[in-house]
Amino acid sequence: MGKVSIGLRGWRFDEDDLFTEAGGWKPLEEIPKDPRHRLVRLQVVMNKPCDACYLVHGDEEIQRCRPASIVYGEPLDEVLLCDEHEADFLFWFRERGGASIAGEETFRDAFHEWFDDGGRAPDGYGGMEHVEEAPEDLPDLRDPEDLYEGEDLLVDERPDFEEDAAEDDAADADDADDEGEDDLSVDDLDLDREYPT
Numbered sequence: 001m002g003k004v005s006i007g008l009r010g011w012r013f014d015e016d017d018l019f020t021e022a023g024g025w026k027p028l029e030e031i032p033k034d035p036r037h038r039l040v041r042l043q044v045v046m047n048k049p050c051d052a053c054y055l056v057h058g059d060e061e062i063q064r065c066r067p068a069s070i071v072y073g074e075p076l077d078e079v080l081l082c083d084e085h086e087a088d089f090l091f092w093f094r095e096r097g098g099a100s101i102a103g104e105e106t107f108r109d110a111f112h113e114w115f116d117d118g119g120r121a122p123d124g125y126g127g128m129e130h131v132e133e134a135p136e137d138l139p140d141l142r143d144p145e146d147l148y149e150g151e152d153l154l155v156d157e158r159p160d161f162e163e164d165a166a167e168d169d170a171a172d173a174d175d176a177d178d179e180g181e182d183d184l185s186v187d188d189l190d191l192d193r194e195y196p197t
């Protein structure tokens, strides 16, 4: 069974969970809950700023933040990172106790606190080859369903980049007739399929 990353690096999906034998997307309701949560969550967090960049630059200088290209953690407690800051996260995960709290609700906050206190990977930590292999190293996490039952996967406190916010508003207006989770369709998900090399 092949694995794919969708939209952002980091989270990986079993192809059989997502695609029909003909290679098309399965309807969302036929995708198992865990990958479906991630898929829905990806749609929310794509095009958001890297968490680490945002801690450095804040709202005032949000245009200096790089867009996230990598996602780790569980839906609603995910960490978003750009390529530059991935090494800092991996160092924290492997060497500063991050792995020991994977799947817990404090996961993201703990990384943010460490980074905000000046925590950084040593120079040269995690060359690209090392980094590319990292997503498969994440341990199996607790079933997110019992962690996040009833929480809204579509809510995110992260700010949008300004032009993205405008686009989102336009998209929301288009979807106004079409609300409700039952109407969610993979056709609404604008996600690139990215196969590992």
Ligand SMILES: [Zn+2]
Pocket (backbone or CB within 6 Å): 050, 051, 052, 053, 054, 066, 081, 082, 083, 084, 085
């Ligand atoms: Zn960054």
